[in-house]
Amino acid sequence: MSKERLAIIASKGTLDMAYPPLIIGSTAASLGVDTAIFFTFYGLNIVHKEKMHNLKLAPLGNPAMPMSFPPSVEKSFPPVKVIESIFPGPPQIMGIIPGMTDFMTSMMKKTMKDKGVASIPELIELCKEAGVKLIPCQMTMEVFGYKYEDLIDGLEPPGGAATLIDYVTQAEKPMMLFI
Amino acid sequence: MENITANKVLDTSGLNCPLPVLKTKKALEDMQSGEILEVIATDPGSKADIPAFCQRTGNELVKMVEEGDRILFYIRKK
Numbered sequence: 001m002s003k004e005r006l007a008i009i010a011s012k013g014t015l016d017m018a019y020p021p022l023i024i025g026s027t028a029a030s031l032g033v034d035t036a037i038f039f040t041f042y043g044l045n046i047v048h049k050e051k052m053h054n055l056k057l058a059p060l061g062n063p064a065m066p067m068s069f070p071p072s073v074e075k076s077f078p079p080v081k082v083i084e085s086i087f088p089g090p091p092q093i094m095g096i097i098p099g100m101t102d103f104m105t106s107m108m109k110k111t112m113k114d115k116g117v118a119s120i121p122e123l124i125e126l127c128k129e130a131g132v133k134l135i136p137c138q139m140t141m142e143v144f145g146y147k148y149e150d151l152i153d154g155l156e157p158p159g160g161a162a163t164l165i166d167y168v169t170q171a172e173k174p175m176m177l178f179i
Numbered sequence: 180m181e182n183i184t185a186n187k188v189l190d191t192s193g194l195n196c197p198l199p200v201l202k203t204k205k206a207l208e209d210m211q212s213g214e215i216l217e218v219i220a221t222d223p224g225s226k227a228d229i230p231a232f233c234q235r236t237g238n239e240l241v242k243m244v245e246e247g248d249r250i251l252f253y254i255r256k257k
Contacts (some may be wrong), residue, residue, distance in 0.1 A: 011214070023196065023197045026197055026201055027197045027200055027201065030197075030200060030201050030204040030232070031200075031231075031232060031235045031236060032235065032236060115195050116193045116194040116195040116198065116221075117195045117196070117198075117213055118197075126197075126201050128205075129205070130201065173238075
């Protein structure tokens with residue numbers, strides 16, 4: 001019987017929300033906790049062969065977004081400092097500008113790379129190396145019309161809520177995390 | 180304190196959470212019990228995370244030194 005098991009539910013498919021389950025999952029496994037990540041709803045895109053490379057950061061409807069532009073942008077385009085003094089970050093309304101989501105996404109990817117943070121595909125590999133079980137949600141696959149072949153290699157067989165609950169409750173100390 | 184001779188050096192300069200911990204764990208896998216791993220990190224978060232990793236996994240953190248922006252860890256494998 002495992003001593004500790006951690007089950008993480010990855011339910012969001014935006015670039016910013018793809019990081020926490022993979023970072024916590026890979027680290028937990030490295031610290032000796034049996035770990036599984038259950039990819040459900042939009043979170044399933046994190047393990048989709050093509051979509052995992054195109055996860056986006058949406059400025060619209062993201063109330064935590066207000067933050068300054070990265071120093072690299074401030075340096076190359078000083079007028080953003082004026083914008084920042086009026087709005088504490090890219091204002092919500094900018095989300096309706098065509099291309100804004102792609103712009104924010106590429107800015108975030110660049111910042112993450114500059115800061116030495118691993119990319120999503122890299123983190124998936126690190127999770128696999130650390131022995132994290134990656135479980136795709138069967139129901140979401142049906143709803144989105146994804147086949148098992150559409151998903152990346154190295155996943156567990158598709159499962160449902162019962163699979164996850166059974167996995168985690170087999171341990172003396174079960175832990176669950178919804179992201 | 181006498182000088183510590185590392186059997187292996189892992190440089191995680193420029194890398195951020197969770198990479199220093201994951202790479203430390205991987206580096207220790209290829210080592211023998213009692214050997215010393217030197218980890219070089221620039222991620223300020225590793226000051227808390229590497230000791231937490233050692234505490235949890237039972238590997239001994241022999242020494243932690245800050246040298247400017249760099250943090251050096253000496254870990255004895257369990």
